[in-house]
Amino acid sequence: MQRRLLCVLVAATLAGCMVGPNYEKPVVETPNAYLYEPKDVAAEANIAWWQQYGDPVLDQLITDALAENKSVKIAAARVEQAAGALTTQGSSLYPQVGYQGGAGRQRFSEEGQPSSGIKNPDNTYQILAGVSWELDLWGRIRRLTEAAQANLYATQEARRGVVLSLVSSVAFNYIQLRSLDEQLDISQRTLASYAESLRLMELQFQYGRVSLMNVEQAKTRYQTAAAAIPQIRQQIVERENAISILLGRNPGPIARGKNLSKLALPEVPPGLPSELLEQRPDLLAAEQQLIAANAQIGAAKALYYPSISLTAALGGVSTSLGQLFSGSARVWNYGGIVTGPIFTAGSIEGQVAQAEASHKAILLAYQQSIQNAFADVENALNSRTELAKQVDAQEKLVKAQQNYARLAQLLYDGGYAPYSTVLQAEEQLFPSELNLATIRGQQLASLVNIYKAMGGGWVANATDMADKAHEASAAPVETKSP
Numbered sequence: 315m316q317r318r319l320l321c322v323l324v325a326a327t328l329a330g331c332m333v334g335p336n337y338e339k340p341v342v343e344t345p346n347a348y349l350y351e352p353k354d355v356a357a358e359a360n361i362a363w364w365q366q367y368g369d370p371v372l373d374q375l376i377t378d379a380l381a382e383n384k385s386v387k388i389a390a391a392r393v394e395q396a397a398g399a400l401t402t403q404g405s406s407l408y409p410q411v412g413y414q415g416g417a418g419r420q421r422f423s424e425e426g427q428p429s430s431g432i433k434n435p436d437n438t439y440q441i442l443a444g445v446s447w448e449l450d451l452w453g454r455i456r457r458l459t460e461a462a463q464a465n466l467y468a469t470q471e472a473r474r475g476v477v478l479s480l481v482s483s484v485a486f487n488y489i490q491l492r493s494l495d496e497q498l499d500i501s502q503r504t505l506a507s508y509a510e511s512l513r514l515m516e517l518q519f520q521y522g523r524v525s526l527m528n529v530e531q532a533k534t535r536y537q538t539a540a541a542a543i544p545q546i547r548q549q550i551v552e553r554e555n556a557i558s559i560l561l562g563r564n565p566g567p568i569a570r571g572k573n574l575s576k577l578a579l580p581e582v583p584p585g586l587p588s589e590l591l592e593q594r595p596d597l598l599a600a601e602q603q604l605i606a607a608n609a610q611i612g613a614a615k616a617l618y619y620p621s622i623s624l625t626a627a628l629g630g631v632s633t634s635l636g637q638l639f640s641g642s643a644r645v646w647n648y649g650g651i652v653t654g655p656i657f658t659a660g661s662i663e664g665q666v667a668q669a670e671a672s673h674k675a676i677l678l679a680y681q682q683s684i685q686n687a688f689a690d691v692e693n694a695l696n697s698r699t700e701l702a703k704q705v706d707a708q709e710k711l712v713k714a715q716q717n718y719a720r721l722a723q724l725l726y727d728g729g730y731a732p733y734s735t736v737l738q739a740e741e742q743l744f745p746s747e748l749n750l751a752t753i754r755g756q757q758l759a760s761l762v763n764i765y766k767a768m769g770g771g772w773v774a775n776a777t778d779m780a781d782k783a784h785e786a787s788a789a790p791v792e793t794k795s796p
Contacts, residue, residue: 351582380477417439446623554566
């Protein structure tokens with residue numbers, strides 16, 4: 315009879331109902347296509363897109379970052395933490411078996427007590443094995459386990475998000491660094507040219523061919539170029555330090571590869587708006603958080619129903635250690651406990667309301683994240699298109715200003731134009747060349763933003779690279795004995 319009752323309870327637990335709503339994926343309105351997606355796109359999106367720049371130094375920097383970046387390692391540790399939490403929560407579905415043992419010596423008061431022949435003081439020894447099990451008839455534990463599992467998945471997606479951000483940040487900062495390098499080279503070449511012009515102007519002033527005003531104008535132009543160099547160098551150091559931190563290193567110099575003009579422009583990855591929901595880590599993590607919040611509603615509602623726990627113990631108690639395992643010392647017990655609410659002054663209602671409100675907030679945040687993701691892609695695609703136009707226009711402007719400066723110098727040398735015409739032409743050319751280097755860097759970086767905004771299967775490939783590097787660093791190093 316007892317065994318049959320236990321079987322019934324086990325069957326009821328395994329087939330018990332789960333209180334609360336089951337998760338249903340929200341209906342999300344997605345556009346049919348991106349507004350600014352070009353007609354010609356890459357054939358494959360799930361590739362190591364940073365390799366398309368054709369710079370082995372950049373490839374190595376990203377490999378090093380995936381292996382050593384502290385944020386990636388922190389995210390990996392959080393995944394392990396979430397996995398441990400899931401194991402802990404899931405264990406509540408099964409019986410918990412434990413043991414206890416003890417030994418003691420005690421003396422009782424004999425004052426006013428008849429002599430009974432019992433040894434006093436006396437020793438006591440005991441050893442017991444116990445079992446306890448909360449029957450999950452209403453699915454509270456299963457809902458909490460469901461929430462823990464969703465939190466694990468969300469943490470895994472968060473780690474993929476860290477990898478996505480890391481690769482994008484290294485590529486973006488490296489491109490900006492090469493853009494600053496080009497600006498520094500332009501400034502140094504311009505400064506050298508201005509220095510030579512100033513020297514010639516000072517010689518002409520000594521022979522009375524030009525006025526002091528012309529000399530001061532040349533000095534002004536020279537100092538303008540000289541003042542730009544420290545600012546650019548400061549920005550270069552800041553970019554190098556930013557990359558060093560991404561690489562998990564102390565601040566320091568960063569290796570250089572190809573010049574900015576030699577970097578290839580990656581192709582735009584293909585993708586539909588609907589695919590964005592399946593490949594962006596932040597959106598996948600947000601949905602898992604929504605699943606967890608939905609499960610918490612069921613866990614809260616299950617508190618309205620009674621909780622049934624089974625307990626049992628088997629062991630021995632004796633005053634003699636040698637008799638502890640004899641039949642006469644054997645003890646056992648089993649029983650069940652039913653607990654349930656009668657009056658909680660709104661405690662359970664408050665927990666349910668809190669869980670439902672949390673679910674509502676997370677649902678709205680999920681929907682907002684999707685809208686922001688679509689905006690990220692549209693902005694990145696539009697930026698690429700407009701930057702291509704800016705680069706083309708800026709290149710034509712620089713070429714025109716170079717020709718203008720050359721002609722102005724020829725006219726001045728021939729005595730057909732004042733020196734102010736030369737100054738004006740060269741003063742316009744210098745910032746235009748700097749601006750061209752800046753826009754070229756922005757154009758190359760715009761592809762970084764597109765791949766970051768779209769996510770894609772390449773994140774899984776990068777995550778695998780980080781996993782292999784983590785496993786390699788965690789493996790014990792074999793040492794040979796002398």
